[in-house]
Amino acid sequence: MTSDDVAIHAQGLHKSFGDLEVLKSVDLTVRTGEVVVIMGPSGAGKTTLLRCLNLLEEPDAGSITVRGRTVNCAGPRHSRNRRRLIRDIRVRTAMVFQQFNLFPHMTALQNVIEGPIHVRRLPRPYAIEVGERLLARVGLTDKRDEHPARLSGGQKQRVAIARALAMEPEVILFDEPTSALDPELRAEVLQAIKNLAAHGMTMVIVTHEIAFAREVADRVVFMDKGYILEEQSPSVFFSNPANTRIRSFLRLMSDSGPHPELEEAS
Amino acid sequence: MDLLAQSVPILLKGMAITIFLGVTSFVLGFWLGGLIALARISRFALLKALAIVYVSVFRGTPLLIQIMLVYFGLPQLGIQLSPVPSAILTFTLYSAAYLSENFRGGILAVEKGQWEAAGSMGMTYSRTLRRVVFPQALRIATPAIGNRFIALMKDTSLASVVTVVELTRVAESVGSSTFRYVEAFVVAGAVYWLINSVLSVGQELLERRMGRAYA
Numbered sequence: 337m338t339s340d341d342v343a344i345h346a347q348g349l350h351k352s353f354g355d356l357e358v359l360k361s362v363d364l365t366v367r368t369g370e371v372v373v374i375m376g377p378s379g380a381g382k383t384t385l386l387r388c389l390n391l392l393e394e395p396d397a398g399s400i401t402v403r404g405r406t407v408n409c410a411g412p413r414h415s416r417n418r419r420r421l422i423r424d425i426r427v428r429t430a431m432v433f434q435q436f437n438l439f440p441h442m443t444a445l446q447n448v449i450e451g452p453i454h455v456r457r458l459p460r461p462y463a464i465e466v467g468e469r470l471l472a473r474v475g476l477t478d479k480r481d482e483h484p485a486r487l488s489g490g491q492k493q494r495v496a497i498a499r500a501l502a503m504e505p506e507v508i509l510f511d512e513p514t515s516a517l518d519p520e521l522r523a524e525v526l527q528a529i530k531n532l533a534a535h536g537m538t539m540v541i542v543t544h545e546i547a548f549a550r551e552v553a554d555r556v557v558f559m560d561k562g563y564i565l566e567e568q569s570p571s572v573f574f575s576n577p578a579n580t581r582i583r584s585f586l587r588l589m590s591d592s593g594p595h596p597e598l599e600e601a602s
Numbered sequence: 603m604d605l606l607a608q609s610v611p612i613l614l615k616g617m618a619i620t621i622f623l624g625v626t627s628f629v630l631g632f633w634l635g636g637l638i639a640l641a642r643i644s645r646f647a648l649l650k651a652l653a654i655v656y657v658s659v660f661r662g663t664p665l666l667i668q669i670m671l672v673y674f675g676l677p678q679l680g681i682q683l684s685p686v687p688s689a690i691l692t693f694t695l696y697s698a699a700y701l702s703e704n705f706r707g708g709i710l711a712v713e714k715g716q717w718e719a720a721g722s723m724g725m726t727y728s729r730t731l732r733r734v735v736f737p738q739a740l741r742i743a744t745p746a747i748g749n750r751f752i753a754l755m756k757d758t759s760l761a762s763v764v765t766v767v768e769l770t771r772v773a774e775s776v777g778s779s780t781f782r783y784v785e786a787f788v789v790a791g792a793v794y795w796l797i798n799s800v801l802s803v804g805q806e807l808l809e810r811r812m813g814r815a816y817a
Contacts, residue, residue, distance in 0.1 A: 390722055427724035437719035441737045441815050451723040454733060483815040503723055 342401075343368045343507045343538045344389055344429070349398035349409075351384055358384045359395065360562035366507060366540055371533050373549040373570075374542045376559035377585060382542045385559065386509050389540065390429035391422045402428050403506055427455060430500035434512040436492040438484040444471060444495045445480045451503045463502075470498040474528050490521035494528050507538040514545060546589055550574050558582050609776040609786070616772030617793050623686070623768060624755040624797075627693030631754070632747075634694060635701030640731075642706050653702065660699035666760055668692050673764040689761035697754050704750060708743030709735055741812040748805035752798045759794075769793055 344366040351359040358381045366372050374382045387393040389400065395409045402425045407418070438447050445467050452463040471477055474494035484492055493513055500508050510529065514522040526548045532539065533552045543549060549556060549570060556573040558566040558581075566579055577583050642653035660668070673688045683691065712735050720730040762771035773790035777783035 392718055392722055423724040423726065426722055429722075431719075431722035433715060433719065435715050437713075437715035439716065439719070439734055441741070450733065451725075454729055455724045485816045499723075 341367050343370070343403070344540070345401040346385075346389060347399050347401075349385065349388055349395045349400075351381075351388060351393060351395045358562055359388065362398075362559075362562075362564055364389075364557065364564065366538060368506070368538055369536045370538055370554045371552050372540045372555050372557055373553035374540065374557045374559060375544070375549065375585070376565075379561075380559040381562045382559050383511055386431075386511050386540060386542050389507075389509055390426050390431055392426075392431070400425065427503060428506040430503045430505035430508045432493070432496050432500050432508060432510045432513050434515050436484070436489070436496045436516070438492055438495055438499070440484050443481045443483055444476060444487070444498075447484070447495055448498045448502045451499065456503065467498070467502060470501050471495070473501070473531075474498045475524075488521060489517045490524045493517065493525045497525075497528050497532070501532075507540060508532070510539060510541040510543070512542050512544070514543065544589065546574070546586070558585070560585075609772075609780070612767075612772050613769070613776070613789065613793070616767060616769040616790075617797075619686070619767060620755070620758050620769040620794075621797060623689055623693060623758040623761060623766070624751075627690050627697060627758070628751050628754055630690070630694040631697035631701055634698035636705055638698055638702035639705035639709065642702060643709060657699045657702060660696050661703075665692070665696055665757055666763065668696055669760055669764055685761070685764050685766045689758070689764060689766050693754060693758060693761075696757075697750060700750050701747060704743045704746040705739065707746065708739030708741075711742045712738045741816075744805065744809050744812060748801065748808075751805075752801050755798055755801065756794060 342365060344364070346362065346364045349359050349362040349364075350357070362381070362385055364372075364385070374385065376382050384393060388395045391400065391407060397409055399406055399408045401407075405421060405424055405428075407421055407425060439450065442450065445464070448467040448470055449460075449463040452458045452466060453460055458466070468477070468480065471480055474497055476491060476494055476498070479487060479491060479495070484495070487495065497508075497513075513529065514525050517525065522545070526545065529539070529541070530548075530552055541549075541552070553570045556566075556568055556570050557564055558568075558573070558579070560581055566573070566577070566582060568577070573582070574586065577586065638653050638656060641649040642657070644650055644653075669689065669692045672692045673683070673685065676683060676688070716734050716738065717730060720734045725733070758768060759770035761768050762774065765771075769790050773786040777786035780786070
């Protein structure tokens with residue numbers, strides 16, 4: 337594996353919130369073109385890990401490398417160079433949030449072209465062209481000039497995906513992209529993500545959708561209590577999990593969908 | 603009634619001065635208040651402390667004292683201001699303190715996810731403020747800011763004590779020269795009410811316009 341094949345390399349990540357140690361030495365490597373699905377009970381640190389990967393949370397220790405640029409979390413916090421480096425990594429790692437976080441004062445198209453114009457400094461006409469193409473790709477050409485308040489949850493999340501794509505990132509990080517959606521709206525978002533996978537987009541996805549994970553993942557990472565417990569191909573992970581913790585997790589998930597209170601079940 | 607009719611021109615002039623005082627101080631106070639709000643949410647402790655002290659002083663002391671301090675006190679330090687500029691200076695400083703708190707409230711009310719969405723695409727702090735946070739904060743703060751504008755319009759009557767010939771002082775002098783105090787002050791009060799009714803309607807329209815995207 338040459339360094340060119342590596343989209344993200346995270347090493348020795350630790351993260352605490354107060355007394356609560358959420359990540360306890362996590363290593364993760366994501367290869368270019370790979371789809372990594374992170375699963376595990378709530379409180380396992382999945383979301384925190386994802387947020388550390390684009391430095392929305394700064395890990396207390398460890399390092400993150402995106403395309404050869406490394407942020408070392410032991411370094412000085414507020415230097416100008418460090419902030420620039422962090423921004424640089426964020427540009428390359430787009431994020432899709434559980435709550436969409438679209439900009440409510442902007443239309444769908446304006447949401448999509450905001451980053452290209454104001455961060456990537458693309459000329460406006462070109463950004464609009466790209467934005468329209470991306471909205472078409474998620475099937476929302478007709479919602480181009482609607483504000484988020486007029487969109488359904490599924491449409492909002494598809495705009496958010498288009499907004500992420502508009503940054504032309506190395507990797508897109510999805511934080512439970514369907515958890516805030518009604519069941520009947522999930523399929524359209526999952527389909528949009530599957531289309532990206534088919535086009536070779538590098539993605540890290542935190543999700544509870546087992547059928548989706550089985551279909552789209554190249555690798556499933558199982559987290560529990562701040563550690564990565566297992567990394568497996570989906571076929572092995574879902575049909576023949578080695579770890580009893582995973583077996584009980586999967587049993588609960590297939591019984592009754594996502595189980596927020598799962599940590600008590602162990 | 604003749605005497606009062608003769609007073610119409612100076613009443614109109616007083617009204618113009620009142621509007622000038624209110625609008626100028628509001629516009630200046632708006633920008634100063636914005637800067638103070640920025641200092642208040644800054645991660646630089648010194649800026650933050652200065653903003654806190656500023657707001658505390660200008661909100662915690664009577665406006666009348668501030669007006670007299672600026673007009674009568676500054677000359678003692680060798681700074682001589684004519685009545686109108688000194689009144690505008692005071693009203694600006696005073697309303698900036700309140701407006702900065704309105705802005706701060708608006709900024710804090712913008713969801714954390716908005717900062718994160720902007721940050722996760724690599725936007726700088728200042729651009730995030732300008733492009734994402736301010737437009738939303740301003741909408742949230744508009745009712746409070748409108749109230750501030752209206753309150754300021756009425757507060758300008760205090761400029762009469764430092765010899766600014768605005769509406770209240772005109773009413774006073776018309777009253778004392780005609781002995782028709784009731785009419786003079788009722789008319790003056792009605793003019794304030796009229797000005798503020800126009801401001802209220804403006805605020806209403808602005809709120810509706812800003813809320814359109816959210817409907």
